[in-house]
Amino acid sequence: MKIFISSVRKGLEEERSALKGLIRSLGHTPVRFEDFSAQPTPSREACLKALETADVCLFLLGPFYGHVFPETGQSATHDEWVAAQAAGMPRIVYRKQGVVFEPDQHEFVRVVEAYATGVFRDSFHTSVELMTKVVQKVRELESGASPLAFARLVEQPSMHWASVGAATRSVSSHDAVLQVHVVPLDFPGYSARELDQLSASLMDRIRATRMIGGDIALNPIASDEYVAVGVAASRPPSRGTPQGGKLVECRLYKTGQLSTLATLPRDDLGSILDPDALPQQLAGLLRFSGALSIIQTDRIVVAAGVSTEALVSVDIFDPRHSRQSAQPMGLGRARRPLRTEPDESVTLAALGAGAAEVAPSLAQALIRQASR
Known part of the structure; x- marks a missing residue:
């Protein structure tokens, strides 16, 4: 070591x-x-x-x-x-x-x-x-002891699932959006004053993580339920070139819930749920949430989801080449969003040292839903 x-x-x-x-x-x-x-x-x-x-x-x-x-x-x-x-x-x-x-x-x-x-x-x-x-x-x-400790939920916490619309300005209609939500347990929520203070510092916190390039524009977003920052696209995607997943928005709700939104990897045939790449992307979003240093409660509930307004398929993402064929999920019928259903809380280490352990189970749940 x-x-x-x-x-x-x-x-x-x-x-x-x-x-x-x-x-x-x-x-x-x-x-x-x-x-x-x-x-x-x-x-x-x-x-x-x-x-x-x-x-x-x-x-x-x-x-x-x-x-x-x-x-x-x-x-x-x-x-x-x-x-x-x-x-x-x-x-x-x-x-x-x-x-x-x-x-x-x-x-x-x-x-x-x-x-x-x-x-x-x-x-x-x-x-x-x-x-x-x-x-x-x-x-x-x-000894390899895990920093995580799980506990069954007695009661499901209230959770906001993000509506992907005008707020996420850097998302095109061809992009499926991956959502990661972190809900602190036994947290009373923020007062108007506290939320205003966090709103003023949110862009600085995002910059301080060094996970967003200094040349990427950050845009404040106003809402009655949350404060948010949108992350502009680094450059317009060129046709025919596969695009990796990118962080597009960070939201902090009055209730204390912290949500991050990112595009899934995509090519000319739509967005891709890659069984290998998805756990890595989810782990990165969990670490990003922790690096903001906002949530401090001992226990949290973590959930993930994928919007399905755009074409989504379970496949392998190749950053060098677009696929020649694909089998999008739910083609020809109404497509419900993919969402994990948390039944456990976990220690705050899930947003740091334990992110790589938590992410695979979230990814597997989303891919199982998509496959069905």
Whole structure:
């Protein structure tokens, strides 16, 4: 197992040095920027590439924020946090006690500690205390224990299924829309003031996930039931070229439900429910929902659906070539939308480390319905 160690060095020199030997003694490979050889790429890019090869990311939060890169307006550790978050990578976070945090670091710690999707967060005073805690967490990761915990629903929560119409302006009539809904349990909903505050920050939260390109326009959408942001298409699709699935809208309802809408992959013969690609797309939307750092309740209900106004078929998506033939579902009769029927709640880790475990069951349920 490769364990990427992310932190500034200043103020954490002793801890970073001790972790290298400890991780090796546990039979794993530590990855630190100090150990990188000379490379032709910038140091920030080299660190992010190294993080992509890791299995786990271990974050140390000390008093200093670190150098701010002009490309992102963030420190290297902050960039690495966003990258690990987007990848759904297991993260172990330790905050040093007994030190004074500078303002930028205090704000970064607030962001990290507000994100409650399966992240191991703890604190330490000394390097000896840190080593003891790291050994325990690494052993837990070795055991392969799932961060998820399911429970049967006693009562179905109220759920809004998105109507795909004028709101999703970047969706053409040829696109089927995939919906992922997250409903927090035991949540009273938002007051008008709270919803206004979240509406004002929603675009910034979406940008902060780094899952949407900086050149993609975001458009606020007004509604009586929810606040939303539409994601513009990066470029008009060219005829004859297959199109991958794209995020098109994010909605936050007064009730606390968070919904993301995305197009399914499509080619000239319509939208495609790909048994291999659909779980990956669903997992990405779950991680995106978690990365917004909005839902904080311990337990949630997750559901998914697909609009069927456009032609949809269960098939394999090939980004290089359009299909020569297809068998669209429900052709010649009214097509009901595909929807999963949740009967369990799950821990909030479903929006992070557990997304890859939750997504396949959602995908299988949708594909079974489409096949019938």
